[in-house]
Amino acid sequence: MAEFEVATGAAELPADEDRGRGAAVRTAFEGLLQIRRLMNTGAADPEGAPADWERRQPVRAVALALEAAGVPPSAVDAAGRRTATGYCLGAAERTGVVRVEWLGPPGSGAGYAAEGALRRCAEVLRRLGWEALEYRGPRRHRYLEVEPPVAGPPRS
Template identity: 60%
Template structure:
Protein backbone atom coordinates (compact mmCIF):
# COMPACT_ATOMS: atom_id res chain seq x y z
CA UNK A 1 0.00 0.00 0.00
CA UNK A 2 1.38 3.39 -0.90
CA UNK A 3 0.95 6.41 1.34
CA UNK A 4 -1.89 7.71 -0.84
CA UNK A 5 -4.15 4.67 -0.81
CA UNK A 6 -6.86 4.16 1.77
CA UNK A 7 -7.01 0.79 3.53
CA UNK A 8 -10.09 -0.07 1.46
CA UNK A 9 -8.55 0.92 -1.88
CA UNK A 10 -5.56 -1.34 -1.32
CA UNK A 11 -7.77 -4.35 -0.59
CA UNK A 12 -6.62 -4.59 3.02
CA UNK A 13 -9.02 -6.43 5.31
CA UNK A 14 -8.60 -6.18 9.06
CA UNK A 15 -8.97 -9.36 11.09
CA UNK A 16 -12.49 -9.51 12.49
CA UNK A 17 -11.95 -12.81 14.29
CA UNK A 18 -14.47 -14.54 12.03
CA UNK A 19 -11.95 -15.50 9.32
CA UNK A 20 -11.48 -19.12 8.36
CA UNK A 21 -7.75 -18.91 8.98
CA UNK A 22 -5.62 -16.80 11.33
CA UNK A 23 -4.39 -13.70 9.52
CA UNK A 24 -2.11 -12.20 12.14
CA UNK A 25 1.43 -13.01 13.11
CA UNK A 26 3.70 -12.20 10.18
CA UNK A 27 5.92 -9.13 9.77
CA UNK A 28 4.13 -8.40 6.48
CA UNK A 29 0.77 -8.45 8.21
CA UNK A 30 2.04 -6.20 11.02
CA UNK A 31 3.28 -3.67 8.43
CA UNK A 32 -0.03 -3.76 6.55
CA UNK A 33 -1.98 -3.21 9.79
CA UNK A 34 0.30 -0.32 10.76
CA UNK A 35 -0.10 1.30 7.32
CA UNK A 36 -3.89 0.86 7.34
CA UNK A 37 -4.22 2.31 10.84
CA UNK A 38 -2.02 5.28 9.96
CA UNK A 39 -4.23 5.87 6.90
CA UNK A 40 -7.30 5.78 9.12
CA UNK A 41 -5.75 8.39 11.43
CA UNK A 42 -4.94 10.58 8.41
CA UNK A 43 -8.58 10.32 7.34
CA UNK A 44 -9.56 11.51 10.82
CA UNK A 45 -7.10 14.41 10.59
CA UNK A 46 -8.64 15.59 7.33
CA UNK A 47 -12.34 15.16 7.99
CA UNK A 48 -12.29 16.17 11.66
CA UNK A 49 -9.93 19.13 11.21
CA UNK A 50 -12.31 21.57 12.95
CA UNK A 51 -12.47 19.43 16.10
CA UNK A 52 -10.26 19.91 19.15
CA UNK A 53 -8.39 16.62 18.65
CA UNK A 54 -9.28 15.34 15.19
CA UNK A 55 -8.00 11.86 16.05
CA UNK A 56 -10.32 11.50 19.05
CA UNK A 57 -13.53 11.14 17.02
CA UNK A 58 -14.36 8.44 14.46
CA UNK A 59 -14.63 9.76 10.93
CA UNK A 60 -17.60 9.23 8.64
CA UNK A 61 -15.55 6.60 6.78
CA UNK A 62 -15.41 4.58 10.01
CA UNK A 63 -19.05 5.10 10.89
CA UNK A 64 -20.24 3.51 7.66
CA UNK A 65 -17.70 0.66 7.90
CA UNK A 66 -17.83 0.07 11.62
CA UNK A 67 -16.94 -3.63 11.68
CA UNK A 68 -13.80 -2.90 9.62
CA UNK A 69 -12.89 0.22 11.63
CA UNK A 70 -13.32 -1.43 15.04
CA UNK A 71 -11.46 -4.57 13.94
CA UNK A 72 -8.62 -2.44 12.56
CA UNK A 73 -8.34 -0.50 15.83
CA UNK A 74 -8.15 -3.72 17.86
CA UNK A 75 -5.66 -5.39 15.53
CA UNK A 76 -3.49 -2.25 15.42
CA UNK A 77 -3.44 -2.22 19.23
CA UNK A 78 -1.90 -5.69 19.16
CA UNK A 79 -4.96 -7.50 20.48
CA UNK A 80 -5.23 -11.01 19.06
CA UNK A 81 -8.19 -11.91 16.85
CA UNK A 82 -10.02 -15.20 17.15
CA UNK A 83 -10.05 -17.51 14.12
CA UNK A 84 -12.04 -20.36 12.61
CA UNK A 85 -11.03 -23.49 10.73
CA UNK A 86 -12.55 -24.60 7.43
CA UNK A 87 -15.46 -26.25 9.30
CA UNK A 88 -16.28 -23.11 11.29
CA UNK A 89 -14.78 -24.36 14.56
CA UNK A 90 -12.83 -21.86 16.69
CA UNK A 91 -9.07 -22.38 16.54
CA UNK A 92 -7.85 -19.31 18.43
CA UNK A 93 -8.99 -17.20 21.37
CA UNK A 94 -9.34 -13.50 20.71
CA UNK A 95 -11.69 -10.73 19.71
CA UNK A 96 -14.49 -11.25 17.21
CA UNK A 97 -16.16 -8.18 15.70
CA UNK A 98 -19.57 -8.56 14.04
CA UNK A 99 -22.48 -6.33 13.10
CA UNK A 100 -24.71 -5.65 16.08
CA UNK A 101 -28.44 -6.14 16.46
CA UNK A 102 -29.07 -2.48 15.64
CA UNK A 103 -27.82 -0.33 12.76
CA UNK A 104 -24.67 1.63 13.60
CA UNK A 105 -23.70 -0.78 16.41
CA UNK A 106 -21.04 -3.49 16.32
CA UNK A 107 -20.53 -6.29 18.77
CA UNK A 108 -17.17 -7.39 20.15
CA UNK A 109 -16.95 -10.81 21.79
CA UNK A 110 -14.05 -12.87 23.16
CA UNK A 111 -14.55 -16.43 21.87
CA UNK A 112 -12.11 -19.30 21.79
CA UNK A 113 -11.92 -23.00 21.05
CA UNK A 114 -13.96 -25.33 23.22
CA UNK A 115 -12.17 -25.83 26.53
CA UNK A 116 -9.83 -22.86 26.00
CA UNK A 117 -11.01 -20.88 29.00
CA UNK A 118 -11.93 -17.91 26.82
CA UNK A 119 -14.96 -17.21 29.00
CA UNK A 120 -12.71 -16.78 32.02
CA UNK A 121 -10.47 -14.36 30.10
CA UNK A 122 -13.36 -12.39 28.62
CA UNK A 123 -13.80 -9.75 31.32
CA UNK A 124 -10.15 -8.70 31.35
CA UNK A 125 -9.75 -9.00 27.59
CA UNK A 126 -12.90 -7.05 26.77
CA UNK A 127 -11.90 -4.31 29.22
CA UNK A 128 -8.69 -3.98 27.19
CA UNK A 129 -10.69 -3.79 23.98
CA UNK A 130 -13.01 -1.17 25.52
CA UNK A 131 -10.04 0.93 26.62
CA UNK A 132 -8.51 0.92 23.12
CA UNK A 133 -11.80 1.79 21.45
CA UNK A 134 -12.73 4.43 24.03
CA UNK A 135 -9.39 6.18 23.51
CA UNK A 136 -10.26 6.37 19.81
CA UNK A 137 -13.60 8.05 20.53
CA UNK A 138 -15.97 5.09 20.25
CA UNK A 139 -18.80 4.69 22.77
CA UNK A 140 -18.42 1.25 24.36
CA UNK A 141 -20.88 -0.53 26.64
CA UNK A 142 -20.41 -3.94 28.22
CA UNK A 143 -23.25 -6.44 28.48
CA UNK A 144 -23.87 -10.03 29.50
CA UNK A 145 -25.74 -12.26 27.12
CA UNK A 146 -26.93 -15.85 27.24
CA UNK A 147 -25.20 -17.89 29.88
CA UNK A 148 -23.59 -14.76 31.33
CA UNK A 149 -21.22 -14.38 28.37
CA UNK A 150 -19.77 -10.89 28.22
CA UNK A 151 -19.69 -8.78 25.09
CA UNK A 152 -19.26 -5.15 24.08
CA UNK A 153 -21.52 -2.99 21.98
CA UNK A 154 -19.65 -0.25 20.15
CA UNK A 155 -21.12 2.79 18.44
CA UNK A 156 -20.00 6.17 17.22
CA UNK A 157 -20.61 9.16 19.49
CA UNK A 158 -23.58 11.37 18.64
CA UNK A 159 -21.19 14.22 17.81
CA UNK A 160 -20.41 12.74 14.40
CA UNK A 161 -21.77 14.79 11.55
CA UNK A 162 -24.38 12.69 9.73
Template identity: 50%
Template sequence: MSPRRPNRPSGPFPSLDEPEHRVKFVEAGLADPRCTLDRSALERMATTPAPRRTVVQRKPNQVGVTMKDQHSQAGRLRVHTGAEPPDEAETGQTGARSAELRSALDGIRNIRYLTNLGSDPGARPAEWEQRRLLRTVSLLLEAEGLPPSAVDRAGEPARTGYRTSEGDQAGQVQVRWVGPRGSGARYQEHEQLQRCQAVLRSWGFETVEVRGPGGRRYLEVEARLG
Protein backbone atom coordinates in the same frame (compact mmCIF):
# COMPACT_ATOMS: atom_id res chain seq x y z
CA MET B 1 -17.68 30.31 7.56
CA SER B 2 -15.54 31.09 10.62
CA PRO B 3 -14.61 34.77 11.07
CA ARG B 4 -10.99 35.71 10.81
CA ARG B 5 -9.13 35.29 14.11
CA PRO B 6 -6.39 37.96 14.40
CA ASN B 7 -4.03 36.05 16.71
CA ARG B 8 -4.09 32.61 15.10
CA PRO B 9 -1.47 31.30 12.65
CA SER B 10 -2.39 31.52 9.01
CA GLY B 11 -3.93 28.52 7.32
CA PRO B 12 -2.23 26.66 4.49
CA PHE B 13 -2.77 29.66 2.19
CA PRO B 14 -2.30 33.04 3.96
CA SER B 15 -4.55 34.85 1.47
CA LEU B 16 -7.43 32.70 2.67
CA ASP B 17 -7.49 34.63 5.95
CA GLU B 18 -9.68 37.06 3.99
CA PRO B 19 -13.34 35.89 4.06
CA GLU B 20 -13.99 36.63 0.38
CA HIS B 21 -11.00 34.54 -0.67
CA ARG B 22 -12.10 31.64 1.52
CA VAL B 23 -15.52 31.68 -0.16
CA LYS B 24 -13.90 31.43 -3.60
CA PHE B 25 -11.62 28.60 -2.39
CA VAL B 26 -14.52 26.55 -1.05
CA GLU B 27 -16.74 27.09 -4.07
CA ALA B 28 -13.88 26.14 -6.42
CA GLY B 29 -13.31 22.94 -4.48
CA LEU B 30 -17.00 21.98 -4.56
CA ALA B 31 -17.10 22.60 -8.31
CA ASP B 32 -14.01 20.47 -9.01
CA PRO B 33 -15.07 16.85 -9.80
CA ARG B 34 -11.69 15.59 -8.53
CA CYS B 35 -12.31 16.95 -5.01
CA THR B 36 -13.91 14.48 -2.57
CA LEU B 37 -14.23 16.91 0.37
CA ASP B 38 -17.49 18.47 1.49
CA ARG B 39 -17.99 22.12 2.38
CA SER B 40 -17.03 21.74 6.06
CA ALA B 41 -13.79 19.93 5.22
CA LEU B 42 -12.84 22.55 2.62
CA GLU B 43 -13.45 25.34 5.11
CA ARG B 44 -11.18 23.54 7.58
CA MET B 45 -8.48 23.17 4.94
CA ALA B 46 -8.72 26.91 4.30
CA THR B 47 -8.47 28.05 7.91
CA THR B 48 -6.43 25.52 9.92
CA PRO B 49 -2.66 25.06 9.69
CA ALA B 50 -1.93 21.46 8.69
CA PRO B 51 0.70 19.62 10.78
CA ARG B 52 2.13 17.75 7.82
CA ARG B 53 3.97 19.52 5.05
CA THR B 54 2.46 17.27 2.39
CA VAL B 55 -0.96 18.67 3.27
CA VAL B 56 0.16 22.30 3.49
CA GLN B 57 1.69 22.25 0.04
CA ARG B 58 -1.37 20.88 -1.75
CA LYS B 59 -3.12 23.18 -4.17
CA PRO B 60 -6.94 23.39 -4.04
CA ASN B 61 -7.39 21.16 -7.08
CA GLN B 62 -5.18 18.46 -5.52
CA VAL B 63 -7.18 18.00 -2.30
CA GLY B 64 -9.21 15.12 -3.76
CA VAL B 65 -6.03 13.22 -4.57
CA THR B 66 -4.91 13.50 -0.93
CA MET B 67 -8.21 12.12 0.40
CA LYS B 68 -8.19 9.25 -2.08
CA ASP B 69 -4.68 8.35 -0.96
CA GLN B 70 -5.79 8.14 2.69
CA HIS B 71 -8.94 6.16 1.83
CA SER B 72 -6.85 3.66 -0.11
CA GLN B 73 -4.28 3.39 2.67
CA ALA B 74 -6.89 2.63 5.35
CA GLY B 75 -9.47 0.84 3.23
CA ARG B 76 -7.67 -1.76 1.13
CA LEU B 77 -6.25 -3.88 3.96
CA ARG B 78 -7.95 -7.20 4.63
CA VAL B 79 -9.19 -7.12 8.22
CA HIS B 80 -9.69 -10.04 10.59
CA THR B 81 -13.02 -10.29 12.38
CA GLY B 82 -12.12 -13.59 14.03
CA ALA B 83 -14.40 -15.56 11.70
CA GLU B 84 -11.66 -16.48 9.21
CA PRO B 85 -9.89 -19.84 8.84
CA PRO B 86 -6.80 -20.22 11.09
CA ASP B 87 -4.25 -19.79 8.30
CA GLU B 88 -5.67 -16.36 7.39
CA ALA B 89 -5.86 -15.19 11.01
CA GLU B 90 -2.30 -16.28 11.69
CA THR B 91 -0.96 -13.93 9.02
CA GLY B 92 -1.45 -11.16 11.60
CA GLN B 93 1.73 -12.34 13.33
CA THR B 94 4.05 -11.56 10.41
CA GLY B 95 6.23 -8.47 10.15
CA ALA B 96 4.65 -7.52 6.84
CA ARG B 97 1.19 -7.63 8.39
CA SER B 98 2.32 -5.39 11.25
CA ALA B 99 3.65 -2.84 8.78
CA GLU B 100 0.35 -2.90 6.86
CA LEU B 101 -1.60 -2.33 10.05
CA ARG B 102 0.57 0.65 11.04
CA SER B 103 0.07 2.14 7.60
CA ALA B 104 -3.71 1.68 7.88
CA LEU B 105 -3.71 3.43 11.27
CA ASP B 106 -1.86 6.37 9.73
CA GLY B 107 -4.54 6.50 7.03
CA ILE B 108 -7.31 6.67 9.65
CA ARG B 109 -5.51 9.46 11.52
CA ASN B 110 -5.13 11.47 8.32
CA ILE B 111 -8.79 10.96 7.34
CA ARG B 112 -9.83 12.28 10.75
CA TYR B 113 -7.61 15.32 10.39
CA LEU B 114 -8.91 16.13 6.92
CA THR B 115 -12.63 15.65 7.64
CA ASN B 116 -13.31 16.31 11.33
CA LEU B 117 -13.80 19.81 12.74
CA GLY B 118 -12.91 21.15 16.17
CA SER B 119 -9.73 21.68 18.13
CA ASP B 120 -8.85 17.94 18.25
CA PRO B 121 -10.06 16.28 15.02
CA GLY B 122 -8.12 13.08 15.72
CA ALA B 123 -9.97 12.39 18.97
CA ARG B 124 -13.19 11.04 17.46
CA PRO B 125 -14.20 8.81 14.55
CA ALA B 126 -14.74 10.27 11.10
CA GLU B 127 -17.86 9.63 9.04
CA TRP B 128 -15.72 7.38 6.82
CA GLU B 129 -15.15 5.11 9.85
CA GLN B 130 -18.80 5.08 10.85
CA ARG B 131 -19.76 3.81 7.40
CA ARG B 132 -17.22 0.99 7.82
CA LEU B 133 -17.61 0.39 11.54
CA LEU B 134 -17.06 -3.38 11.59
CA ARG B 135 -13.95 -3.01 9.47
CA THR B 136 -12.56 -0.14 11.54
CA VAL B 137 -13.14 -1.81 14.92
CA SER B 138 -11.54 -5.05 13.73
CA LEU B 139 -8.54 -3.22 12.31
CA LEU B 140 -7.96 -1.20 15.49
CA LEU B 141 -8.10 -4.24 17.76
CA GLU B 142 -5.60 -6.22 15.72
CA ALA B 143 -3.32 -3.24 15.15
CA GLU B 144 -3.19 -2.57 18.90
CA GLY B 145 -1.99 -6.10 19.61
CA LEU B 146 -5.17 -8.07 20.32
CA PRO B 147 -5.28 -11.42 18.46
CA PRO B 148 -8.25 -12.32 16.29
CA SER B 149 -9.97 -15.64 16.81
CA ALA B 150 -10.48 -18.07 13.92
CA VAL B 151 -12.99 -20.76 12.96
CA ASP B 152 -12.64 -24.38 11.90
CA ARG B 153 -14.60 -26.04 9.11
CA ALA B 154 -17.56 -26.60 11.44
CA GLY B 155 -17.70 -22.90 12.25
CA GLU B 156 -16.45 -23.39 15.81
CA PRO B 157 -13.67 -21.23 17.35
CA ALA B 158 -10.26 -22.65 16.47
CA ARG B 159 -8.12 -20.19 18.45
CA THR B 160 -8.63 -17.76 21.30
CA GLY B 161 -9.12 -14.12 20.45
CA TYR B 162 -11.61 -11.39 19.63
CA ARG B 163 -14.63 -11.93 17.36
CA THR B 164 -16.33 -8.88 15.85
CA SER B 165 -19.75 -8.87 14.21
CA GLU B 166 -22.53 -6.49 13.20
CA GLY B 167 -24.65 -5.40 16.16
CA ASP B 168 -28.38 -5.75 16.70
CA GLN B 169 -28.87 -2.13 15.67
CA ALA B 170 -27.62 -0.16 12.69
CA GLY B 171 -24.36 1.65 13.42
CA GLN B 172 -23.31 -0.82 16.09
CA VAL B 173 -20.66 -3.55 16.30
CA GLN B 174 -20.32 -6.32 18.89
CA VAL B 175 -17.00 -7.60 20.19
CA ARG B 176 -16.69 -11.00 21.91
CA TRP B 177 -13.80 -12.97 23.34
CA VAL B 178 -14.01 -16.59 22.16
CA GLY B 179 -11.88 -19.71 21.96
CA PRO B 180 -11.98 -23.48 21.44
CA ARG B 181 -13.62 -25.75 24.00
CA GLY B 182 -11.40 -26.11 27.04
CA SER B 183 -9.35 -23.01 26.20
CA GLY B 184 -10.61 -21.03 29.20
CA ALA B 185 -11.79 -18.16 26.96
CA ARG B 186 -14.95 -17.79 29.05
CA TYR B 187 -12.87 -17.03 32.15
CA GLN B 188 -10.63 -14.61 30.23
CA GLU B 189 -13.40 -12.64 28.57
CA HIS B 190 -13.90 -9.92 31.20
CA GLU B 191 -10.21 -9.03 31.33
CA GLN B 192 -9.71 -9.28 27.58
CA LEU B 193 -12.86 -7.30 26.77
CA GLN B 194 -11.56 -4.58 29.08
CA ARG B 195 -8.42 -4.48 26.94
CA CYS B 196 -10.57 -4.20 23.81
CA GLN B 197 -12.64 -1.48 25.46
CA ALA B 198 -9.55 0.53 26.40
CA VAL B 199 -8.26 0.40 22.82
CA LEU B 200 -11.55 1.47 21.26
CA ARG B 201 -12.17 4.25 23.78
CA SER B 202 -8.67 5.59 23.16
CA TRP B 203 -9.72 5.99 19.51
CA GLY B 204 -12.90 7.85 20.47
CA PHE B 205 -15.48 5.04 20.18
CA GLU B 206 -18.27 4.52 22.71
CA THR B 207 -18.32 1.03 24.24
CA VAL B 208 -20.56 -0.70 26.75
CA GLU B 209 -20.02 -4.14 28.26
CA VAL B 210 -23.17 -6.29 28.14
CA ARG B 211 -24.10 -9.69 29.57
CA GLY B 212 -25.80 -11.89 27.02
CA PRO B 213 -27.40 -15.35 27.14
CA GLY B 214 -25.70 -17.69 29.60
CA GLY B 215 -23.96 -14.76 31.28
CA ARG B 216 -21.42 -14.38 28.48
CA ARG B 217 -20.05 -10.88 28.14
CA TYR B 218 -19.57 -8.81 24.99
CA LEU B 219 -19.04 -5.18 23.99
CA GLU B 220 -21.42 -2.98 22.06
CA VAL B 221 -19.46 -0.39 20.09
CA GLU B 222 -20.73 2.77 18.41
CA ALA B 223 -19.15 5.77 16.70
CA ARG B 224 -20.51 9.12 17.79
CA LEU B 225 -19.65 11.89 15.36
CA GLY B 226 -20.91 14.87 17.38
Protein backbone atom coordinates in the same frame (compact mmCIF):
# COMPACT_ATOMS: atom_id res chain seq x y z
CA MET C 1 -1.54 -6.01 -4.97
CA ALA C 2 -4.17 -7.64 -2.75
CA GLU C 3 -6.53 -5.48 -0.72
CA PHE C 4 -5.77 -5.31 3.00
CA GLU C 5 -8.34 -7.37 4.84
CA VAL C 6 -9.11 -6.68 8.49
CA ALA C 7 -9.26 -9.57 10.94
CA THR C 8 -12.75 -9.63 12.45
CA GLY C 9 -12.22 -12.89 14.33
CA ALA C 10 -15.24 -14.40 12.57
CA ALA C 11 -13.30 -16.07 9.74
CA GLU C 12 -9.96 -17.67 8.99
CA LEU C 13 -6.96 -15.51 9.76
CA PRO C 14 -5.94 -13.43 6.74
CA ALA C 15 -3.42 -15.20 4.50
CA ASP C 16 -0.73 -12.56 5.11
CA GLU C 17 -0.62 -13.40 8.84
CA ASP C 18 2.98 -14.60 8.65
CA ARG C 19 4.23 -12.23 5.94
CA GLY C 20 4.33 -8.67 7.17
CA ARG C 21 0.89 -8.56 8.75
CA GLY C 22 2.11 -6.24 11.50
CA ALA C 23 3.49 -3.73 9.00
CA ALA C 24 0.28 -3.86 6.95
CA VAL C 25 -1.83 -3.24 10.06
CA ARG C 26 0.35 -0.28 11.11
CA THR C 27 0.13 1.23 7.62
CA ALA C 28 -3.65 0.79 7.48
CA PHE C 29 -4.08 2.29 10.96
CA GLU C 30 -1.91 5.29 10.07
CA GLY C 31 -4.16 5.73 7.03
CA LEU C 32 -7.20 5.70 9.29
CA LEU C 33 -5.65 8.38 11.53
CA GLN C 34 -4.84 10.44 8.44
CA ILE C 35 -8.49 10.19 7.34
CA ARG C 36 -9.48 11.43 10.79
CA ARG C 37 -7.09 14.39 10.56
CA LEU C 38 -8.46 15.35 7.14
CA MET C 39 -12.16 14.83 7.93
CA ASN C 40 -12.32 16.10 11.52
CA THR C 41 -10.67 19.46 10.83
CA GLY C 42 -12.94 21.49 13.14
CA ALA C 43 -12.43 19.24 16.16
CA ALA C 44 -10.13 20.09 19.07
CA ASP C 45 -8.58 16.61 18.68
CA PRO C 46 -9.03 15.52 15.03
CA GLU C 47 -7.74 12.01 15.81
CA GLY C 48 -10.04 11.63 18.82
CA ALA C 49 -13.32 10.83 17.06
CA PRO C 50 -14.40 8.39 14.35
CA ALA C 51 -14.56 9.90 10.87
CA ASP C 52 -17.46 9.37 8.47
CA TRP C 53 -15.61 6.46 6.80
CA GLU C 54 -15.52 4.64 10.15
CA ARG C 55 -19.18 5.39 10.83
CA ARG C 56 -20.09 3.80 7.48
CA GLN C 57 -17.90 0.72 8.07
CA PRO C 58 -17.81 0.31 11.85
CA VAL C 59 -16.87 -3.39 11.92
CA ARG C 60 -13.82 -2.75 9.71
CA ALA C 61 -12.82 0.34 11.71
CA VAL C 62 -13.15 -1.38 15.11
CA ALA C 63 -11.26 -4.45 13.88
CA LEU C 64 -8.41 -2.28 12.60
CA ALA C 65 -8.25 -0.31 15.86
CA LEU C 66 -8.10 -3.46 17.99
CA GLU C 67 -5.52 -5.25 15.85
CA ALA C 68 -3.35 -2.11 15.66
CA ALA C 69 -3.39 -1.98 19.48
CA GLY C 70 -2.05 -5.53 19.62
CA VAL C 71 -5.30 -7.23 20.65
CA PRO C 72 -5.40 -10.65 18.96
CA PRO C 73 -8.31 -11.66 16.76
CA SER C 74 -10.04 -14.99 17.14
CA ALA C 75 -10.32 -17.20 14.05
CA VAL C 76 -12.09 -20.24 12.66
CA ASP C 77 -10.92 -22.90 10.23
CA ALA C 78 -12.55 -23.79 6.93
CA ALA C 79 -15.01 -26.07 8.77
CA GLY C 80 -16.07 -23.25 11.10
CA ARG C 81 -14.25 -24.56 14.20
CA ARG C 82 -12.72 -21.85 16.39
CA THR C 83 -8.89 -22.08 16.18
CA ALA C 84 -7.65 -19.00 18.06
CA THR C 85 -8.67 -17.02 21.12
CA GLY C 86 -9.34 -13.32 20.71
CA TYR C 87 -11.89 -10.71 19.72
CA CYS C 88 -14.71 -11.59 17.36
CA LEU C 89 -16.72 -8.80 15.76
CA GLY C 90 -20.06 -8.59 14.05
CA ALA C 91 -22.91 -6.21 13.53
CA ALA C 92 -25.17 -5.75 16.55
CA GLU C 93 -28.95 -5.54 16.33
CA ARG C 94 -28.90 -1.74 15.95
CA THR C 95 -27.48 -0.25 12.75
CA GLY C 96 -23.99 1.19 13.12
CA VAL C 97 -23.26 -0.73 16.33
CA VAL C 98 -20.54 -3.39 16.54
CA ARG C 99 -20.74 -6.39 18.86
CA VAL C 100 -17.37 -7.43 20.31
CA GLU C 101 -17.03 -10.86 21.92
CA TRP C 102 -14.02 -12.71 23.32
CA LEU C 103 -14.05 -16.23 21.89
CA GLY C 104 -11.71 -19.20 21.66
CA PRO C 105 -11.59 -22.92 20.95
CA PRO C 106 -13.30 -25.30 23.38
CA GLY C 107 -11.20 -25.62 26.53
CA SER C 108 -9.24 -22.42 25.86
CA GLY C 109 -10.59 -20.58 28.89
CA ALA C 110 -11.81 -17.71 26.73
CA GLY C 111 -14.95 -17.35 28.83
CA TYR C 112 -12.89 -16.84 31.99
CA ALA C 113 -10.61 -14.32 30.28
CA ALA C 114 -13.48 -12.39 28.68
CA GLU C 115 -13.96 -9.79 31.42
CA GLY C 116 -10.36 -8.54 31.36
CA ALA C 117 -9.96 -8.92 27.62
CA LEU C 118 -13.16 -6.99 26.85
CA ARG C 119 -12.13 -4.31 29.33
CA ARG C 120 -8.89 -3.88 27.36
CA CYS C 121 -10.84 -3.72 24.09
CA ALA C 122 -13.14 -1.05 25.54
CA GLU C 123 -10.16 1.02 26.75
CA VAL C 124 -8.53 0.90 23.30
CA LEU C 125 -11.74 1.93 21.58
CA ARG C 126 -12.64 4.68 24.05
CA ARG C 127 -9.21 6.29 23.56
CA LEU C 128 -10.12 6.47 19.86
CA GLY C 129 -13.46 8.16 20.54
CA TRP C 130 -15.80 5.16 20.37
CA GLU C 131 -18.48 4.49 22.98
CA ALA C 132 -18.15 0.95 24.37
CA LEU C 133 -20.60 -0.59 26.83
CA GLU C 134 -20.39 -4.06 28.34
CA TYR C 135 -23.41 -6.33 28.50
CA ARG C 136 -24.17 -9.87 29.63
CA GLY C 137 -26.24 -12.18 27.52
CA PRO C 138 -27.57 -15.68 28.13
CA ARG C 139 -25.50 -17.76 30.56
CA ARG C 140 -23.77 -14.51 31.65
CA HIS C 141 -21.83 -14.35 28.34
CA ARG C 142 -20.04 -10.98 28.24
CA TYR C 143 -19.83 -8.79 25.17
CA LEU C 144 -19.39 -5.14 24.20
CA GLU C 145 -21.55 -2.96 22.03
CA VAL C 146 -19.45 -0.29 20.33
CA GLU C 147 -20.67 2.74 18.44
CA PRO C 148 -19.45 6.19 17.43
CA PRO C 149 -20.57 9.01 19.70
CA VAL C 150 -23.74 10.84 18.78
CA ALA C 151 -22.76 13.96 16.88
CA GLY C 152 -23.88 16.97 18.82
CA PRO C 153 -23.86 20.68 18.08
CA PRO C 154 -20.40 22.21 17.73
CA ARG C 155 -18.87 23.41 20.98
CA SER C 156 -17.84 27.04 21.27
